[in-house]
Amino acid sequence: MPAQRSASTRGQLAVRDVSKSFTVNGARIDVLRDVSLEVAAGEFVAILGPSGCGKSTLLRLISGLDRDYRGSISQDGEAITGTGLDRGIVFQEPRLFPWATVWQNVALGLKNAPMSESAKRDSITAHIALVGLDGFAQAYPHQLSGGMAQRAAIARGLVNRPRVLLLDEPFGALDALTRARLQIELQQIWAHEKITMILVTHDVDEAVFLGDRVVVLAPRPGRISDIFDIPAPRPRTRGDDSLIRVRKAVLRTLESDDTSEPIRTATAAEGAA
Ligand code: ADP
Ligand code: MG
Numbered sequence: 001m002p003a004q005r006s007a008s009t010r011g012q013l014a015v016r017d018v019s020k021s022f023t024v025n026g027a028r029i030d031v032l033r034d035v036s037l038e039v040a041a042g043e044f045v046a047i048l049g050p051s052g053c054g055k056s057t058l059l060r061l062i063s064g065l066d067r068d069y070r071g072s073i074s075q076d077g078e079a080i081t082g083t084g085l086d087r088g089i090v091f092q093e094p095r096l097f098p099w100a101t102v103w104q105n106v107a108l109g110l111k112n113a114p115m116s117e118s119a120k121r122d123s124i125t126a127h128i129a130l131v132g133l134d135g136f137a138q139a140y141p142h143q144l145s146g147g148m149a150q151r152a153a154i155a156r157g158l159v160n161r162p163r164v165l166l167l168d169e170p171f172g173a174l175d176a177l178t179r180a181r182l183q184i185e186l187q188q189i190w191a192h193e194k195i196t197m198i199l200v201t202h203d204v205d206e207a208v209f210l211g212d213r214v215v216v217l218a219p220r221p222g223r224i225s226d227i228f229d230i231p232a233p234r235p236r237t238r239g240d241d242s243l244i245r246v247r248k249a250v251l252r253t254l255e256s257d258d259t260s261e262p263i264r265t266a267t268a269a270e271g272a273a
Contacts, residue, residue, distance in 0.1 A: 010076050011163035011196035013039040013062065018071035019221075020057055030221035031057050032069070037215060037224065041076075041163070044190055044197045046211030048204065048250065050257075054222025055200040059168050062198065063089050075164065085113055088157030092169040094149040096141040102128065102152045103137040109156040127155040130189060147178040154189065164196045171206065183209055187235055204254070208247045209236055216250060218257035226253045 020032040031054045039045050049055050060066045062073055064083040073080045075087070083089075088109070096105045106128060110120050128137050131151035141149055150170055157165055170186075171179040183206055190197050190210075201207050207214045211230050218225035228250055232242045 009041060011041040012076050013037075013164065013196065013198070014072075014074045014077075015039075015058075015062065016072045018058070018061060018069055018073060020054070020061065020066075020069040032061075033221040033223045035071075035217075035222070035224055039196055039198065042194055042196055044199070044210060044212045046207035046214045047198060047200045047217060048207040048214050048254075049202065049217030049222065050219055050254070051202055053217045053219035055202075055217060056168055058217075058222065059089075059166050059198065059200050062164075063087055063166050065089075085160045086163050088160060088162040088165045090150075090153050090157045090165065090167045090170045092172045094141070094146075094153035096149055096152055096156075098141050101138050101140055102133055102144070102155075105141070105152055106155045106159050109159040113160050123159050123161065124155075127159045128152075130158070130192065131155045132185065145178075146174050147182055150174065150182065151185070154186070158189070158193060158195075161193075162195065164198070165193075167197065167199045169201055170199070172201070172203075179203075179206070184235075186210065191234065204247060204250055205238075208243050208250060209238060214246070214250055216253050216257070225257050 015035055015037040018032055018035045019030070021028050021030045023029070035058060037045075047055055047058065057066070061069050062080065064080045064087065067082065097108070100108070103124060106124050107120070110123065113120065115123070128134065131154050133148060133151055133155065136144065136148065141152075144152065154170070171182050174182065187210060199207070199210055208230060214228045214230060215224055216226045216228070217223065228246050230243065230246055232240045236243065
């Protein structure tokens with residue numbers, strides 16, 4: 001592997017006092033309020049919350065896809081000012097180009113990378129193997145199962161050797177058995193790549209199984225209601241006692257968040273900040 005990595009020093013994220021609102025038909029909707037989160041290099045953080053609580057919005061802000069917010073977000077001490085090669089992203093739908101092979105789809109992740117052609121080829125080969133798609137490099141998306149397509153999307157997210165991989169409900173559209181299998185594979189990939197991962201999910205078991213920490217977001221407006229450390233050793237097994245204990249505590253928090261304030265809107269003029 002050509003790239004030297006020192007996982008302990010890069011891939012830190014700092015989200016400080018981030019608030020985000022959208023204006024819909026003249027009314028302001030507060031989607032995130034005062035979210036602050038420090039993520040260590042190489043950490044696996046799961047962000048858990050009910051549908052609509054602002055998880056995707058937060059991940060888009062961290063990715064740099066959306067820069068319209070209050071507060072600050074930085075990676076390794078530098079403000080995130082747009083999307084960058086140092087952050088990969090994987091979405092719920094694999095978003096593969098149907099006319100391109102697995103190889104070509106993964107290669108698209110390297111379009112702007114300052115790497116030699118041979119280093120690119122090595123990284124593509126390595127990451128297709130890492131996600132278990134050896135032998136499918138020349139397959140087209142319609143020839144892949146949902147799980148295989150999502151593996152290809154993960155390979156594309158990693159092929160630049162980013163310091164941070166952001167995953168937005170990557171297994172949400174898969175059947176339960178495939179999802180369980182991909183969770184195990186993702187844990188292995190994370191251990192291998194030694195990078196920071198932020199996984200957004202509404203699946204309690206997935207969050208607790210994968211995260212070093214689980215950040216629970218409460219809805220309307222989205223804000224951090226609690227953060228749980230998951231002390232279970234890795235690689236993890238689903239029956240681990242500490243996982244079961246944390247799962248219960250997380251569920252209690254989610255249930256109490258259910259009674260949070262109703263959606264509050266203000267007119268855009270009133271809310272102008
Ligand atoms: P989650 O990923 O947790 O399901 P989202 O971050 O997608 O939640 O959305 C949070 C809230 O922000 C929702 O109420 C959603 O309707 C609203 N929202 C998201 N994107 C936009 C947008 N571009 N314009 C207006 N409202 C939006
Ligand atoms: Mg979402």
